[in-house]
Amino acid sequence: MRKGTICYLDQNSGFGIIKDENEQKIQFFLMELQEEIRLNDEISFEIELTARGLAATKIHLLALQN
Secondary structure, three states: OEEEEEEEEEOOOOEEEEEEOOOOEEEEEHHHOOOOOOOOOEEEEEEEEEOOEEEEEEEEEEEOOO
């Protein structure tokens, strides 16, 4: 699993962006979330090829932010 940080969320459009440990930005779709997340949350994830291109899946919160 890869690790990264939530750097963008758009509830209206249903997607967000993760910045991984290598500063690469990966999109994800809010319907993939199993947990509630916020900006700057640290997460683990996998990358899969979807109908819309590469996207983060199996997203899990690593630590709660204060």
